[in-house]
Amino acid sequence: MNGEELRQANKRLALKLGAGAVVALAFGFALVPLYNVLCEATGLNGKTNAERARPAAVKVDKSRWVTVQFTGTVMPGLSWAFYPKVASMRVHPGEITRVSYYAKNPTNQTIVGQAVPSITPGQAAQHFVKLDCFCFKQQALEPGAEKEMGLTFIISPELSKEVGTVTLSYAFFPAVKGS
Incomplete structure (x- = not known):
């Protein structure tokens, strides 16, 4: 060559x-x-497609209860206090339910965070429909600010009767700059 x-x-x-x-x-x-x-x-990682999962006309199943547990975790790099206002509640499948989470920024700078949900057991994720959620967009907290953040959801009556407890966990991450 x-x-x-x-x-x-x-x-x-x-x-x-x-x-x-x-x-x-x-x-x-x-x-x-x-x-x-x-x-x-x-439904992997607790993500749901609310439009696909939202039933057109939901009937409330008063014959059974599902316990919903709520948790919140702040990931490294985010100095907030963050937790659910209630640790758990019982709901009838098909019932519209509203809960709140509390967040506080104890630092002296504005911090923006993004909540990422996770639902267990995995089979419940497709039946957990978030109608309105603070996790849909980034949350900014000014220095010393406190905020109550709402979540409105329905658990579909199609959830297996074998599932009696659903856990909704939020991990709050610092928002990536420019996203």
Whole structure:
């Protein structure tokens, strides 16, 4: 192989490697929306598609109760106090229910956070319909500010009768700048 052929081979290799890097970068950016679609379709990680899961006319099943437990965790990098106002409650499937979480920013700077829900057991995620939730958007708290954040939900009557307890956990993360 002479010098010109070697240069051409190196040029082709560099182009292939560059194209591979661009494809890998694009795939990395595509993973987040793909993951969200997968989670909404399967209920994985407690994500639900409220429009798909919301029944057109929900009948309240007064014949049974489901206990809903609420938890809240603040992840590293977010200095907030964050917890549910009630630890648990009993609801009839199909009943519209509202609960609140409390958050306080004890620091001397404005902090923006994003709540990420998780529902267990996993089979309950597709039956837990959040009609309104503070987790739908980022929350900003000024220095020393306190905030009560609401959640309105329905547990679908189609939830298996074997499931008597559902746990809704929120992990509050610092919001990524620019998102």
